Amino acid sequence: MRTQCKPSQFIANSMQKVPPSGIRKFFDMVSDSEDVITLGVGEPDYVTPWHIREACIHSIEHGETSYTSNYGLLELREELSKHYTRRHNVYYEPETEILVTTGVSEGLDLAIRAIVNPGDEVIVVQPSYVAYVPSIIFAGGVPVTLGARPENDFKITADEIKAAITNKTKAVIINYPNNPTGATMDRSDLEAIADVIVEHDILMISDEVYERLTYEGTHTCFSSLEGMRDRTILLNGFSKAYAMTGFRMAYALAPKEIIDAMMLIHQYTMLCAPITAQIGAIEALRNGEKEVEKMAREYNRRRKLIVSGLNKIGLDCFNPRGAFYAFPSISSTGLSADEFAERLLTEYKVVTIPGNIFGDTGEGFLRCAYAASREDIKEALERIGNFVDGL
Amino acid sequence: MDEQTRDILEILADDARTSPEEIATLTGMTADEVSRKIEYLEKAKIIRKYKTIIDWDLAGDHYVYAIIQLKISLERKLGYQAIAERLYKFPEVRSVRLLSGEHDISITVRGNSMKQVAFFAAEKIATQEQVQSTSTHFVLKTYKEDGLILDEPEQVKKLVVSP
Numbered sequence A: 001m002r003t004q005c006k007p008s009q010f011i012a013n014s015m016q017k018v019p020p021s022g023i024r025k026f027f028d029m030v031s032d033s034e035d036v037i038t039l040g041v042g043e044p045d046y047v048t049p050w051h052i053r054e055a056c057i058h059s060i061e062h063g064e065t066s067y068t069s070n071y072g073l074l075e076l077r078e079e080l081s082k083h084y085t086r087r088h089n090v091y092y093e094p095e096t097e098i099l100v101t102t103g104v105s106e107g108l109d110l111a112i113r114a115i116v117n118p119g120d121e122v123i124v125v126q127p128s129y130v131a132y133v134p135s136i137i138f139a140g141g142v143p144v145t146l147g148a149r150p151e152n153d154f155k156i157t158a159d160e161i162k163a164a165i166t167n168k169t170k171a172v173i174i175n176y177p178n179n180p181t182g183a184t185m186d187r188s189d190l191e192a193i194a195d196v197i198v199e200h201d202i203l204m205i206s207d208e209v210y211e212r213l214t215y216e217g218t219h220t221c222f223s224s225l226e227g228m229r230d231r232t233i234l235l236n237g238f239s240k241a242y243a244m245t246g247f248r249m250a251y252a253l254a255p256k257e258i259i260d261a262m263m264l265i266h267q268y269t270m271l272c273a274p275i276t277a278q279i280g281a282i283e284a285l286r287n288g289e290k291e292v293e294k295m296a297r298e299y300n301r302r303r304k305l306i307v308s309g310l311n312k313i314g315l316d317c318f319n320p321r322g323a324f325y326a327f328p329s330i331s332s333t334g335l336s337a338d339e340f341a342e343r344l345l346t347e348y349k350v351v352t353i354p355g356n357i358f359g360d361t362g363e364g365f366l367r368c369a370y371a372a373s374r375e376d377i378k379e380a381l382e383r384i385g386n387f388v389d390g391l
Numbered sequence B: 001m002d003e004q005t006r007d008i009l010e011i012l013a014d015d016a017r018t019s020p021e022e023i024a025t026l027t028g029m030t031a032d033e034v035s036r037k038i039e040y041l042e043k044a045k046i047i048r049k050y051k052t053i054i055d056w057d058l059a060g061d062h063y064v065y066a067i068i069q070l071k072i073s074l075e076r077k078l079g080y081q082a083i084a085e086r087l088y089k090f091p092e093v094r095s096v097r098l099l100s101g102e103h104d105i106s107i108t109v110r111g112n113s114m115k116q117v118a119f120f121a122a123e124k125i126a127t128q129e130q131v132q133s134t135s136t137h138f139v140l141k142t143y144k145e146d147g148l149i150l151d152e153p154e155q156v157k158k159l160v161v162s163p
Helices: A013-017 A022-031 A050-061 A073-086 A103-115 A132-138 A158-162 A187-199 A256-269 A275-287 A287-314 A335-346 A374-389 B002-012 B020-027 B031-043 B080-088 B116-123
Strands: A098-101 A121-126 A143-148 A169-176 A205-206 A232-237 A250-253 A365-368 B064-072 B093-098 B107-109 B131-138
Touching: A013 A132, A022 A335, A050 A073, A050 A275, A073 A098, A073 A250, A073 A275, A098 A103, A098 A256, A098 B116, A103 A132, A103 A169, A103 A205, A103 A250, A103 A256, A121 A132, A121 A158, A132 A143, A143 A158, A158 A187, A169 A187, A187 A205, A287 A374, A287 B002, A287 B020, A335 A365, A335 A374, B002 B020, B002 B031, B020 B031, B064 B116, B080 B093, B080 B107, B116 B131
Parallel strands: A121 A143, A121 A169, A169 A205, A205 A232
Antiparallel strands: A098 A250, A232 A250, B064 B107, B064 B131, B093 B107
């Protein structure tokens, strides 16, 4: 008889350094619950606009089901190039400087793997999306987390980044408008960071997937700053702006040499992004502007509804200028973010995500996604109010 | 149109019962400002009327609708306005539109039975002096009305937690 084995013995050591996503726990808690209102989703409550879905259906009917270029359809890259020239006045060569990826998640993984040598440090500005730190660990790099302070409306400052830089630092990852705080950066904030990037000769990985959901001020594309085009890997996608999360459609913009390196990994792991989603993306860029603006206007109304509601309840909420998250402080309740979110879910059936999941400076805060209907937001606020009153 | 006006109109177009207080919360204006703006929009006839979309079938009144297309002979001094005015005064006529193309005017007529609508078309519409010919189409089912999809199948459920 052959000897039994323990499957766990085969797991690579690096996996033990990565804790499972804290969001997962909440997912398991609600899966069998009824009458649950969720402010826990990081995706639009809208269905993808019909003209985009229709373009995808049409392409399938016409047999467009093949592989595409590893880089993605040239037609899509040309549209993206025009889009960036028009919106941000920064030019990317469609043939060599644009890579279409399956979600920003893939783009992020490629960007990090393409630049990180074992032991290289990558600074992650937190609170932030949960994938940044694990992606760095998977690539053999060392994540250096840096907490943006609530006193500063969760903006990171150039001085704070500068203080975290060592001779092993390879890059900095920022995400504005920010998930989970809704914070945005002004051009002057970014200019100061750009100076630090140049001074220390490092790269910026800028995740701008919430760009189109900027409600106050205007979004500044990091690579559009003087001298930053060749020092930036810009990640963006269609999920949030066009309500296309399930299409997994995104792109990376960077200088040719970096895109070449990212391509090397992409072609052997993903080959190419799904053609149907790419066709949807072309349609989105060509004819989606009105829908994007309409959805953004409605998110803006919900933003005002939820922020004023949370403040009325006594959960102090700073003004999020972008994305679709409110990030109220729950410190007045004396509960930890985890306790608050768990009790709110079990006792009042409202899903929110504790802020500490997104980084240490998120402790004492709660992520409330307002990409939910106004009715749901009102009902959730009512329940949160009752929960807080009963504490 | 300024942003605030667009906001108010979009909110009311979606739900005319939204209170000025709630619109104020949604837009960041004060309730007084919202009320004043709405008053202006009503006076300027930008807001024409607040209506309710009713499913009369479900309510138990089974109305019959027909779209009737008309060819019009224009007489000296009598433009389309004159015939439109004659047509829209009938309460049975729910809408009157001037069209380009083969027909000149399209009206929607509502009645309690096909017979009633057919007789109305024959007696009241076809007999108008300016009406050369009519072409009546009975509505069998309405799928979408004024931007609202009736009988929409339930949407796919999404995850309740995601990053």
